[in-house]
Amino acid sequence: MSRTDEVVDGVRRMITGGELGPGDRLPVEKELAERLGVSRGSLREGVRALTVLGVLDTRQGDGTYVTSLDPARLMSSLQFVVDLHGDTSARPFHAVRRVLETEAAGLAAHRITPEALEEARAVLDLAARTLAQDEVDHAAFIEADTAFHRIVSEQGGNPVVTALVEAIAGRTFRERLWRGRHEEGAEERTQRDHEAVWRALAAGDAEAARVRMAAHLLDVEESLPTPARLDEAAQPDES
Amino acid sequence: MSRTDEVVDGVRRMITGGELGPGDRLPVEKELAERLGVSRGSLREGVRALTVLGVLDTRQGDGTYVTSLDPARLMSSLQFVVDLHGDTSARPFHAVRRVLETEAAGLAAHRITPEALEEARAVLDLAARTLAQDEVDHAAFIEADTAFHRIVSEQGGNPVVTALVEAIAGRTFRERLWRGRHEEGAEERTQRDHEAVWRALAAGDAEAARVRMAAHLLDVEESLPTPARLDEAAQPDES
DNA sequence: GCCGTCGATTCATCGGAGGAATCCCGGCAC
DNA sequence: GTGCCGGGATTCCTCCGATGAATCGACGGC
Numbered sequence: 001m002s003r004t005d006e007v008v009d010g011v012r013r014m015i016t017g018g019e020l021g022p023g024d025r026l027p028v029e030k031e032l033a034e035r036l037g038v039s040r041g042s043l044r045e046g047v048r049a050l051t052v053l054g055v056l057d058t059r060q061g062d063g064t065y066v067t068s069l070d071p072a073r074l075m076s077s078l079q080f081v082v083d084l085h086g087d088t089s090a091r092p093f094h095a096v097r098r099v100l101e102t103e104a105a106g107l108a109a110h111r112i113t114p115e116a117l118e119e120a121r122a123v124l125d126l127a128a129r130t131l132a133q134d135e136v137d138h139a140a141f142i143e144a145d146t147a148f149h150r151i152v153s154e155q156g157g158n159p160v161v162t163a164l165v166e167a168i169a170g171r172t173f174r175e176r177l178w179r180g181r182h183e184e185g186a187e188e189r190t191q192r193d194h195e196a197v198w199r200a201l202a203a204g205d206a207e208a209a210r211v212r213m214a215a216h217l218l219d220v221e222e223s224l225p226t227p228a229r230l231d232e233a234a235q236p237d238e239s
Numbered sequence: 240m241s242r243t244d245e246v247v248d249g250v251r252r253m254i255t256g257g258e259l260g261p262g263d264r265l266p267v268e269k270e271l272a273e274r275l276g277v278s279r280g281s282l283r284e285g286v287r288a289l290t291v292l293g294v295l296d297t298r299q300g301d302g303t304y305v306t307s308l309d310p311a312r313l314m315s316s317l318q319f320v321v322d323l324h325g326d327t328s329a330r331p332f333h334a335v336r337r338v339l340e341t342e343a344a345g346l347a348a349h350r351i352t353p354e355a356l357e358e359a360r361a362v363l364d365l366a367a368r369t370l371a372q373d374e375v376d377h378a379a380f381i382e383a384d385t386a387f388h389r390i391v392s393e394q395g396g397n398p399v400v401t402a403l404v405e406a407i408a409g410r411t412f413r414e415r416l417w418r419g420r421h422e423e424g425a426e427e428r429t430q431r432d433h434e435a436v437w438r439a440l441a442a443g444d445a446e447a448a449r450v451r452m453a454a455h456l457l458d459v460e461e462s463l464p465t466p467a468r469l470d471e472a473a474q475p476d477e478s
Numbered sequence: 479g480c481c482g483t484c485g486a487t488t489c490a491t492c493g494g495a496g497g498a499a500t501c502c503c504g505g506c507a508c
Numbered sequence: 509g510t511g512c513c514g515g516g517a518t519t520c521c522t523c524c525g526a527t528g529a530a531t532c533g534a535c536g537g538c
Contacts, residue, residue, distance in 0.1 A: 008291070012319070029519075039491060042492080048285075049287055052292065053292075053316060060499045062518090069323060074323070077320075080251070084294065092397045096399050099342045099400075158334055160328075160335050280523065299488070300532075302487090303488090
């Protein structure tokens with residue numbers, strides 16, 4: 001176990017042990033380094049790693065603090081590794097997104113607030129206006145697409161689901177997604193799908209919301225590359 | 240943007256840009272530091288962060304390499320942050336596990352290999368023998384429980400699902416889970432649920448596999464604390 | 479041909495120094 | 509009293525140099 005791992009583990013113990021909680025401040029570098037029996041350099045490596053993971057937050061001139069530990073923050077590091085993958089592995093990732101967003105849509109049908117429903121309506125109207133233009137602003141449509149899905153995901157009421165979906169279907173992933181959807185009418189079809197989801201949400205029909213969202217995301221999924229990959233049981237290579 | 244962030248971003252670019260791929264070796268510290276315009280200390284902080292994220296792998300005396308970038312490895316860091324959460328937030332995490340494993344069970348019904356089916360059978364038999372003893376070995380039963388779920392998850396054929404489930408329902412999480420299940424007959428009920436899932440898999444009945452797995456995991460979920468938490472729309476505090 | 483030894487390479491760890499950002503507190507003007 | 513503004517203290521950020529530890533590969537003995 002390296003010195004850095006001892007730092008990471010030490011801070012983990014301090015949090016799980018109750019010594020440190022969200023928002024609490026850590027001892028200064030010198031003191032914490034002595035306490036954990038490592039040099040300042042090693043301590044900094046460990047603290048930096050925890051910062052990247054979204055567990056700690058360092059502020060120059062101030063100190064090092066434990067973050068809120070919200071799922072949203074903790075999952076943000078996941079987005080980085082997801083974006084690292086190429087287009088070939090987009091399908092299994094999207095399958096996860098589909099399953100989670102479908103569940104969220106079903107939950108949202110019973111829980112969505114009038115304000116959120118209204119906001120989703122506004123987003124769809126904006127998207128419709130975007131599509132009605134002579135020269136369609138694709139970036140604006142993607143923006144509206146993202147906003148709609150985010151509202152539904154959030155209204156599902158499970159912060160872990162929201163954070164995971166956000167991490168998987170992040171900016172890079174979505175852009176890759178739309179880059180591969182050049183078929184005629186893809187955006188119009190998306191708009192119709194969204195409208196169907198919205199109607200189900202407005203009606204409070206959970207089953208309809210699930211089905212509509214699942215169908216929409218399956219539609220998207222079929223436009224992804226390498227459809228044969230999941231049919232192979234064995235992993236291709238690697239030790 | 241700190242020096243360390245520049246290192247992380249720089250390595251990310253080298254990977255997404257194709258300069259580096261899985262298994263490739265990075266330039267030595269001194270060289271890479273000069274190339275990215277940072278000191279060796281800052282470089283090491285960035286490399287260490289990527290190591291924790293499962294992207295890089297450093298070997299003393301050898302060099303620094305890009306990992307396989309398998310979802311399983313990349314999601315392993317997620318387990319750390321999940322385990323950081325207390326018992327109070329176990330429910331939303333378990334809901335994600337339930338949805339994903341349900342999907343995996345449905346997929347596995349059509350894809351499971353005879354060997355995996357046989358292995359699952361052996362695990363269930365072992366669990367049954369464990370429960371038949373006068374003094375039940377709870378640790379052994381948890382082990383069998385974990386093994387059964389892992390087989391099903393793997394046979395779902397989606398490595399991202401498998402990795403996510405592994406990260407969420409890791410060792411710490413499961414131990415917390417069973418610690419809260421002291422009701423009479425909980426283990427026997429789990430065993431019966433697993434048997435039902437197994438029969439569905441053996442019959443190749445995807446719908447049955449889904450329902451059985453979902454019911455089983457809902458059962459587990461109901462034993463988790465703070466059931467009222469998800470019914471509150473607003474987040475409790477925090478800026 | 480096999481194996482051990484030794485040197486070169488590379489990462490791991492440590493210590494120290496100066497810089498930058500922030501906070502806190504006292505002094506000052508109004 | 510209230511508000512503003514410095515200045516000092518605190519804290520993290522970055523850099524540099526040096527030593528230790530682990531690995532690899534070449535060389536030579538057997």
